[in-house]
Amino acid sequence: MKTLATDFLLKESPNAIAIVDTKLNFINYSNQWQSDFTPNKTDIIGKHLFDVISEMPILFNNAIKVGLTDKENINAGQKFILPSGKVQWLKWKISPIRNDINILEGLVIYLEDITADKRELELLQTAETVxxxxxxxxxxxxxxxxxxxxxxxxxxxxxxxxxxxxxxxxxxxxxxxxxxxxxxxxxxxxxxxxxxxxxxxxxxxxxxxxxxxxxxxxxxxxxxxxxxxxxxxxxxxxxxELAHEEISERLKLATQTSQIGIWEYDLIANELIWDNAMYNIFGVDENQFAGVFEAWESTIHPDDKEKALKATNDAIIGVKDFDEEFRIKLQNGEVKYIKGLSKTIRDLKGKPIKMTGANWDITMLRSTELKLERSTESFTETFDNAAIGMALISPELKWLKVNKSLLTSLGYSEKELLGMRTTDITHPDDLESSTKTVFNGVKDTYQLQKRYFHKNGHIVYAIIGVTPVKDLDGNPSHAIAQFLDITDRIEGEKRLETLVEVTKSQNDSLLNFAHIVSHNLRSHSTNMTMLAKFLSQEEDEKELKNINRMITDAAESLSETIAHLNDVVQVKTGALKNLQSISVLNTIEQIKKSIGGLLEKQEAIIKIDIKNSHFVNAVPAYLESIFLNILTNALKYSSPDRTPLIEIKSQLKKETVLISFKDNGQGIDLKRHGDKIFGMYKTFHKHKDAKGIGLFITKNQIEAMGGSIKIESVVDQGTTIFIELNKI
Incomplete structure (x- = not known):
């Protein structure tokens, strides 16, 4: 039987406690239970637990069932999401009640809603994590x-x-x-x-x-x-923060070292604030500065004031931010160029309330630009009107700009040359110097002699002075080249060198020629004297006729000798003034046609390997005579045991063209005759037409043109003759 004390203690318990019978009808409960779980129910005695508390987690329902089996069930606290979506944290203790004879009479339910505490803790943990x-x-x-x-x-x-x-x-x-x-x-x-x-x-x-x-x-x-x-x-x-501090420090250092002034203008209060750099730039004492817009306006140069004020007004009304260059006039009369930038700050309604910006002194920059402009104009005038060739060349060796003198020297139009690289018209032997020397950064200036091909094909000699120009990063941006055309001087030197060489050769040849003339004429003279003596002493008619015949033969032989000597004299003189650019291939083809009958008669084979581009500096008649003599000798002294084969080739050397004639004829024993091979009247085969004058004249003709000749030969295998003549 319940006592009043028990009822009182239960009612006033600070915890939510309820007592139900085995049918789950309320027997008693605390005020805290009613407050927490049945606030809208005034009297729940005798009513079923789940009629009064309709929305509870399934786990709680199961716990009640466990209690009715006479077992205690405890939940220390758990989060539940109820069918309505409500989130609730509950803890409970459900204990069976037994009577004096230990029969189950009901349950004591301790139930606590800990949602508020758990939510606060959960939020705290979430905040801690975030x-x-x-x-x-x-x-x-x-x-x-x-x-x-x-x-x-x-x-x-x-x-x-x-x-x-x-x-x-x-x-x-x-x-x-x-x-x-x-x-x-x-x-x-x-x-x-x-x-x-x-x-x-x-x-x-x-x-x-x-x-x-x-x-x-x-x-x-x-x-x-x-x-x-x-x-x-x-x-x-x-x-x-650290990055911001670093940037701020750098900005501070940058503004100090670069003399950038920072300012702020309050449009509402008409208050203008400058930093120290602004006062330095404008040459104004801080104590004398009025701190209003008009004070800044008064420093602007009269010629720039309208432009600066308009730009300021455009920035205020939102046309565009202030970004202008203007001049200011200091109190001492000095004029400075100023670059100004600003941003306009507006309130939430779009009304301009403040401008903030920067000014920096660009006077030195403008002065440098003016000097550069004048220097550029002066350079351009000098470049265009220079008496020598001048050009700007890129690191890729492209022509960027050329003057008239250079165009004249090379024969190209400006459009043609600007579409080329310098290497396109550079002599192949000079390519390495042009590509490696100019932009390798070893020297500040270069001077070298180079050769270029004129548009019409001839070589242009020039002394090139090159000065590389570098960009701000120290990398080559282009080069200025001066082009002194020395073609006339080089050609003159070559002619002089050739003349000296030929003169020396002629002197040596003339000495040898004097011996030949002396020997040959003395032989003829002795023979004629002896025949004349025989004629004066002879009385027999038959012998007289024979002596007269011998005198006639001797006279003809003397005439032939004088003719040969005259040919040699002609070769030795006047060659240089008749030198021309002659195609080797065309000359060979011409001689081939002229001896076509001989070639066909002997069924000879000629193989020609000569390029169209191979030209030599020669006397046309001499070159024809040389080629004709060599080819006819190859046929004249061919081997009777095989078909004549003549191979003619040419190749370019540094300053000359090497021409070779190879045959498969009888050959010459050079061990016996090598020192006499080019002697006058020297023959090495028993041939009825051999006179020993051909190779002698050929050698003299070649040397008269500044060339050289040599022979390689093996008996019964053939002969190869090498001729080297100056190229164009």
Missing amino acids: AKIGGWEVDLQKNSLYWTKTTKDIHEVPEDFIPDLAQGINFYKEGIHREKITELVSAAIEEGKPWDTELIIITAKGNEIWVRAKGEVEAVNDKPIRIIGTFQDIDERKKI
């Missing part, structure tokens, strides 16, 4: 350290990691950061001082991050027993 703020606690009595989950996450350690104080301190970066936290912890333990600092830790994964660490001491009887605090990941914010 803000990356963890908690920690040091128990100084047990010398233990506790970290919350967020603190462990920041340190990048697993959830089961159990730190100690030494480990916690060792996470701080070695050096000033670890020394600082050690000092702060020591001061807290010894003096009870709290701390709030920002330091760097090295996480378990080796990452370096900034953290904010706060700590406070709890003491009993002035003795510290516990340190609690927070631990926040501020790495992103700190790095932004």
Whole structure:
């Protein structure tokens, strides 16, 4: 039987408690139960539990069933989402009630709604995670350290990691950061001082991050027993702050060193604020500056005032931001060029309220630009009207700009030349110097002699002076080239050298020629004298006729000798003035036609390997005579055992063209006759037409043109003659 005391204690209990029978009808309940779970029900005695509390989690219903089986059920606290979508945290204890004879009479239900507390805790944990703020606690009595989950996450350690104080301190970066936290912890333990600092830790994964660490001491009887605090990941914010500080410092340094003035103009109050650089730029004493728009306006040069004021007004009304160059006039009369930029700041309604911007002195820049402009004009005038060739050349060796003198020297139009590279018309032997020397950066200036091909094909000699020009990064941007055409001088030197060489050769030849003339004429003279003596003494008619015949033969032989000597004289003189550019291939083809009958008669084969581009500097008649003599000799002294084969080839050398004639004829024994091969009247085969004058004249003709000849020969295999003549 219930007592009044029991009813009173139950009713006034601060907890939500209800007593139900085995049918789950209410027997009694506390005021707190009614307040928490049945606020709209005034009398629930005798009513069924689930009629009064309609929306409860299934787990609670199951717990009631367990209680009716005479078993206690306890839930320490759990989050439920009810069918209506409501989120509720509940904790309960359901205990069976037995009578005196131990029979189940009902249940005592202890039910508590802990949603408010749990929601606050959940929000706190969420905030901790989002803000990356963890908690920690040091128990100084047990010398233990506790970290919350967020603190462990920041340190990048697993959830089961159990730190100690030494480990916690060792996470701080070695050096000033670890020394600082050690000092702060020591001061807290010894003096009870709290701390709030920002330091760097090295996480378990080796990452370096900034953290904010706060700590406070709890003491009993002035003795510290516990340190609690927070631990926040501020790495992103700190790095932004440090970057901002660095940028700010750089900007400050930049504005100071570059003399950039910063200003701000309050459009509402008509208040103009300048930094120190502005006063320096405008040459104004800070104490004398009125600090209003009109004060700035008064410094503008009269010729630029209208433009500057219009640009200011356009910036205020929103046409465009201020971006102008203008001049100012200082109190001492000095004029400066100023570059100005600004932004207009507007309120929420779009009304302009403030302008902020920068000015910097560009006087030196403008002065330099003016000097550069004048220098450019002067250079252009000099470039275009220079008596020597001039050009601008890119690092890719393209012609960028050329003057008239260069066009005249090379024979090209400006359009033609600008479409080429310098290497397109450079002599092949000079390509390496042109590509490696100019832009390799070894020297500031270069001078070299080069050869170019004129549009009509002849070689142009020039002395080139080259000065590379570099850009702001020190890389070559282009080169200025001066082109002194020395073709006439080189050709004159060559003619002089050839003349000297020919003169020396002629002197040597004339000495040899004098011996030949003396020998030949003396032989004829002796023969004629002897025949004349025979004639004067002979009386026999038959012998007289024979002597007369011999005198006639001797006279003819003397005439032939004089003719040969005259040919040699003609070769030795007058060759240089008749030199011309002659095609080797055309001359060979012409001679081939002229001896077509001989070639056909002997069924000879001629193989020609000569390029159309091979030209020599020669006397046309001499060249024809030389080729004709060599080819007819090859046929004259061919081997009777094989079909005559003549191979003619040519190849370019540095300054000459080498022409070779190879036959498969009888050959010459050079061991016996090598020193006499080009002698006059020297024959090496028994042939009725051999007179020993052909090779002698050929050699003299070749040398008269500044060339050379040599022979290689093997008996019964053939002969190869090499002729080297100057090319064009």
